[in-house]
Amino acid sequence: MGLSAEQLRTALDALSAGEPVFAEALARVGYPEPRIRDRGYETLLRTIVGQQISVKAAQAVWSKMETVVGDLTDPATIAAASDEQLREAGLSRQKAGYARSLSDEVTSGRLDLAHLPEDDEEAIKALVRIKGIGRWSAEIYLLFAEGRTDVWPAGDLAVQIEIGRLLGHDERPSEKLLRELAEGWRPHRGALAIFAWHHYGADMGKDMEVI
Structure with missing residues (x-):
């Protein structure tokens, strides 16, 4: 938190x-x-969905994704979704790739959001391995979701x-x-x-x- x-x-x-x-x-x-913000996968996925669009538009895309794709708190949901479903939900090809990168990092165990490194710079390095998550997004996540x-x-x-x-x-x-x-x-x-x-x-x- x-x-x-x-x-x-x-x-x-x-x-x-x-x-x-x-x-x-x-x-x-x-x-x-x-x-x-809540710690974990969902907050990072919302960050990706909301890039370069308004807060209102991001919420609309999120709601459509929940309808088309399913439970967005589970990273396996994005992994199982087809490209057509993600496009139907409103994700661009680039954002769909970013969402899949996040899902893969979490489901593979390479990224453990419950146990990020205690050192802030090391935690940032772990987060920016996700495609679409740059230093700014990583810093905002650590500040808002982890209270660093x-x-x-x-x-x-x-x-x-x-x-x-x-x-x-x-x-x-x-x-x-x-x-x-x-x-x-x-x-x-x-x-x-x-x-x-x-x-x-x-x-x-x-x-x-x-x-």
Whole structure:
């Protein structure tokens, strides 16, 4: 499970004590709500289904898949489905390949989502073996589904925008620069990412949906 409300508060209070700009932003927009997803196969499959489409469209495809293919909590379901069924359910050929890659990694035992490596970088390496799961998706999964406190999705556009804005940068910082800047924010970088999405959403006047 992801970071709890109490964990977010504790982490953001600690960050605010060392960075006045974070304290000011926190006072302005308040604490973010927890972002929690279930650990395991289904959440990763939903990540693949939802790539490059709206949340509403992703839910529609998911519902169609449940009707056409069956139980999506069982990785064997995707393995048993035909290409025609997956297309009928709304998956592109590419996404169908990604879904099969995930199913194969789990059913073969090569990927044990209940026992990912404790080291964050090693866990990311295990997840990105799945076709269609890049570093960003792996980091978001570890943050939202496993509650890993120091995962830092520095490649996320909204995180780059908001951290750059809060720190007074004239230009959006690159992923490389953001990783360097964040070294001093360990071990609370996961909470800071969630706050960055919250701050971005407050500026946009709506909640920032990530996955």
